[in-house]
Amino acid sequence: MQTAAIRSFASSRYSPGLSNGMDLAYYDVGHVVRSYPRLGRWSDTGFSIPHVPLADAAEPLDVQLIVIMAQGDERAASTLYDRHGAVMYGLALRVVGEPADAEEVVLDAFAQAWRDASRYDTSRGSVGGWLTTITRTRALDLIRARGRRSQVTETATATLDEPAAMGSGFTAPDVHVLETERAVAVKTALDQLPVPQRQAIELAFFEGLTHHEVADRLREPLGTVKTRIRLGMQKLRDALSGLGPESVS
Amino acid sequence: MNSMPPLTLEQLRDLAPSYVLGMLDAEERAAFERGLENPEHAATLNRDLDTHRTASELMATAQPVAPPPGLKARLMERIAADKRSSMAVAPAVETVATPVATPVVAAMEIPHESIPDHVRELAMARRAEAAAVIPQRAETVRQTPASRATRVAMPPTAITELSTRRTARAAWWTAGVLATALAASLVVAVDFRNQAKVLEDRAAQDDKRIAHTEAKLAERETTLQTLLEGRGNVVLVNLNPAQPAGPGMQVFWNVRQGKAVVNAYGLAPVASNRAYMLWMIRDGKPVPLKLFTPGDDGRAIVASVELPTTTSGITLLAVTEESSAGAVAPTMTPFLVGVVPTKGATQ
Numbered sequence: 001m002q003t004a005a006i007r008s009f010a011s012s013r014y015s016p017g018l019s020n021g022m023d024l025a026y027y028d029v030g031h032v033v034r035s036y037p038r039l040g041r042w043s044d045t046g047f048s049i050p051h052v053p054l055a056d057a058a059e060p061l062d063v064q065l066i067v068i069m070a071q072g073d074e075r076a077a078s079t080l081y082d083r084h085g086a087v088m089y090g091l092a093l094r095v096v097g098e099p100a101d102a103e104e105v106v107l108d109a110f111a112q113a114w115r116d117a118s119r120y121d122t123s124r125g126s127v128g129g130w131l132t133t134i135t136r137t138r139a140l141d142l143i144r145a146r147g148r149r150s151q152v153t154e155t156a157t158a159t160l161d162e163p164a165a166m167g168s169g170f171t172a173p174d175v176h177v178l179e180t181e182r183a184v185a186v187k188t189a190l191d192q193l194p195v196p197q198r199q200a201i202e203l204a205f206f207e208g209l210t211h212h213e214v215a216d217r218l219r220e221p222l223g224t225v226k227t228r229i230r231l232g233m234q235k236l237r238d239a240l241s242g243l244g245p246e247s248v249s
Numbered sequence: 250m251n252s253m254p255p256l257t258l259e260q261l262r263d264l265a266p267s268y269v270l271g272m273l274d275a276e277e278r279a280a281f282e283r284g285l286e287n288p289e290h291a292a293t294l295n296r297d298l299d300t301h302r303t304a305s306e307l308m309a310t311a312q313p314v315a316p317p318p319g320l321k322a323r324l325m326e327r328i329a330a331d332k333r334s335s336m337a338v339a340p341a342v343e344t345v346a347t348p349v350a351t352p353v354v355a356a357m358e359i360p361h362e363s364i365p366d367h368v369r370e371l372a373m374a375r376r377a378e379a380a381a382v383i384p385q386r387a388e389t390v391r392q393t394p395a396s397r398a399t400r401v402a403m404p405p406t407a408i409t410e411l412s413t414r415r416t417a418r419a420a421w422w423t424a425g426v427l428a429t430a431l432a433a434s435l436v437v438a439v440d441f442r443n444q445a446k447v448l449e450d451r452a453a454q455d456d457k458r459i460a461h462t463e464a465k466l467a468e469r470e471t472t473l474q475t476l477l478e479g480r481g482n483v484v485l486v487n488l489n490p491a492q493p494a495g496p497g498m499q500v501f502w503n504v505r506q507g508k509a510v511v512n513a514y515g516l517a518p519v520a521s522n523r524a525y526m527l528w529m530i531r532d533g534k535p536v537p538l539k540l541f542t543p544g545d546d547g548r549a550i551v552a553s554v555e556l557p558t559t560t561s562g563i564t565l566l567a568v569t570e571e572s573s574a575g576a577v578a579p580t581m582t583p584f585l586v587g588v589v590p591t592k593g594a595t596q
Contacts, residue, residue, distance in 0.1 A: 072335075074328050081321055090314035103320050107327060114328050125299075129306035136309060176315040186311040204270040205308055211272050212474065215506070222506050223558060226267065233266030237304040 062127035070117035077114055084128055085110075086178055088135045095139035095206050105142055109135040140208035182243060189239035197232030200225055253280040253555075254537055254575045258290050262297055269301040274471070275464065276553055472552040475510045479503030486566050488587035495547065498585055500527075500554075500566055507558040511551040513568075516543040524573040527554065528583070530565040538566075540575050563589050 060068070062080065069076035085106065092105035112134055120130060190198055196218075203214045215225045253276055256264070261284040267273055268281050284290055476483065482505040488498040495515015502509040511527060519525065519542055527538040538556065543549040557563065567583035569576075 072332055074325060074332065077328050078321070078325060081324060085316050085321065086313035087310045089316040089320070090312040091309045093314055094312055099317070103317060103323075106316065106320060107324055110324050111327055111331060114331060125302055125306060128310070129302070132306055132309035178313040178315060180313055182307070183311055183313055186307050190308070190311060201270070201308075204267070204272045205305065208271060210274055211267060212274070212471070214272070216474075216478070221558065222508070226263075229267050229270070229272065230263050233270070233301055233304065236308070237300050240304050240307050241300070243307055 063122065066117050066120045066127055069114060070120070077110070080113075080127070080131070081110060084131045087128065088131055090177070091132055091135050092139045095136065096142055101142060102139075105135060105139045109138045112138070136205075136208075144208070185243055186240065189236055192239060193232050193235055196220075197228045197235070200228040201232045201236070204229065253277070254540065255287075256280055256284050258284075258293065261285075261290055261294055265294060265297040266301050269298060269305050274553065275467075468552055472510050472550065475503045475506065475508045475552060476501055479505050484560060484590055486587040486589050488566060488568060488585040490587070496585060498527075498566075498568060498587070500587065502556055502560075502589075504556075504558060504560060507556055509554040509556045511539065511541070511549070511554055513541070513543060513549040513551075514547060516547045516549065518543065518545070518547070519570060522573050523570055524575075525549075526569055526571045526576060526579070528567045528569065528579060529556065529563050529589075530567060531557075531563045533564075535567070535579050537575065537577065540571070540573065542573075560589055560591075565589060 060076075060079070062083070065076040065080050069080065088106050088109060089102055092102035092109070093099060096102050096105060109131070113131055120127070190202075193201070199218065200214050203209045203217060209217065211222055211225055211229070214220075214229075215222045218225065220228075261281060264273065264277065264281050268278065273281060285294055479502075482503065484502040484504055486500040486502060488500070489495075490497060492515075496513075496517070497515055498511060498513040500509050500511050513525070516525065524540045524542045526540050528535040529538055530536075539551060539554045541549045541551050566587045566589060567579075568585035569579045569581050569583050571580060
């Protein structure tokens with residue numbers, strides 16, 4: 001009954017124009033988040049997401065999975081991992097460079113998500129965004145703790161004249177990069193940025209460098225770096241505006 | 250810590266992408282977050298932040314990679330272990346109602362992920378201690394004729410006065426042993442919890458101390474960098490150099506990066522709602538640069554003062570005392586003034 005209610009809620013309000021269940025799930029999440037941008041923690045509000053038994057729900061929403069996971073259901077964690085594990089692992093790999101390290105990062109990040117599921121804050125964006133934020137933080141912690149930078153940016157700064165080395169991203173040997181539609185779109189948007197802007201953004205994002213550190217690394221004045229970041233992020237935002245969080249898979 | 254003057258909406262919007270990427274230093278971040286609290290700016294800024302956040306989250310998805318096949322199994326194992334240990338903590342209260350020796354050990358299981366290693370080691374040690382004590386008592390309990398298993402197995406024969414008394418005595422004795430075991434296990438459990446709490450508190454304090462030290466170090470690093478990275482382009486401005494005891498100030502201006510380090514000394518203390526303010530006189534007009542307050546020793550070292558990347562048009566640096574909220578124009582005649590050298594670097 002509960003499940004049917006959710007399905008009809010989903011299909012009556014949000015499903016037009018969507019082709020499959022997975023899209024529906026993300027589309028819904030995006031709209032829930034966007035409709036209540038200052039919702040805060042789900043647990044602090046009157047807004048509750050019904051608990052759907054996993055066996056009954058064809059494609060539970062990410063947000064529902066988080067709620068179920070917060071109640072200690074490993075199956076929700078398993079489904080979330082199936083959906084987001086590749087993005088988390090790809091991101092971790094890009095930051096830390098070594099597959100073994102990247103595995104540890106994903107394990108730590110997901111274990112943290114498992115423990116913190118009840119504190120998930122819908123006002124801060126999609127579940128996918130939350131998971132990648134945790135992953136990035138864990139990965140940056142690791143490279144900081146080890147005092148070494150990731151291979152991607154070493155490659156990047158060593159080959160300033162070779163845009164392809166940046167745009168295509170670093171790929172460790174023996175890994176299977178998934179060419180999803182969205183990944184291609186994001187990569188294309190990054191490739192379209194002027195090389196200096198992309199460099200500055202990637203050093204910040206994948207190495208966690210501050211303005212000063214980026215300026216030092218690139219041997220450029222601070223003001224120049226700040227401008228590059230600002231312009232680059234604005235362009236990236238405009239280029240990616242068609243890809244909302246609801247299409248994150 | 251000294252704070253930057255309030256930022257305009259335009260400045261805040263320029264900083265929004267860097268804020269999302271986590272690129273701002275502590276001072277800039279604080280200034281940005283103060284701007285976010287301004288109701289006039291909040292709506293625009295939050296909209297900007299949302300869109301930049303979405304872009305940066307998408308950037309994280311640029312290269313999904315199939316995780317190694319064994320990773321999911323390891324994750325599920327870890328989650329199951331986490332779940333087991335957090336469930337083991339929950340029944341700690343029930344132990345009181347069920348005087349059985351074994352659950353005490355289980356009650357001392359703690360969530361592996363949420364506490365530091367040394368606490369976990371303590372838990373292991375405590376568990377070993379408890380295990381060494383409890384089995385002896387458990388054995389005593391099992392041998393008692395009044396234990397439930399024995400009673401159930403007893404045939405319903407005639408009961409003599411003697412055996413009744415013996416049974417009663419044994420029952421009291423058993424109850425005593427059980428109560429002792431329960432009390433002992435509770436003491437161990439409570440003691441362990443207290444110890445864990447103390448250690449956790451201590452770890453939290455250590456973390457705070459380390460964070461403080463790291464922040465200090467980072468500040469020193471910034472100071473050093475500002476001084477060293479200017480290479481040939483560091484301009485030294487001396488304010489009130491005639492009195493070595495102070496009050497006075499040195500401004501080391503890294504023109505190459507547009508950053509300066511300020512070393513002020515011999516300053517009188519200021520009231521809590523007042524602060525000193527550094528100004529530059531550019532094209533004859535005062536421009537506010539930095540609010541700061543001296544320590545008890547009358548000194549203030551301020552890193553990361555933003556200055557232009559050229560000295561052109563800037564003739565003087567000056568210091569006044571202002572409200573701690575800052576000022577857009579000086580409200581008094583500067584009591585410290587220094588001339589900006591017209592060309593080249595000084596020592």
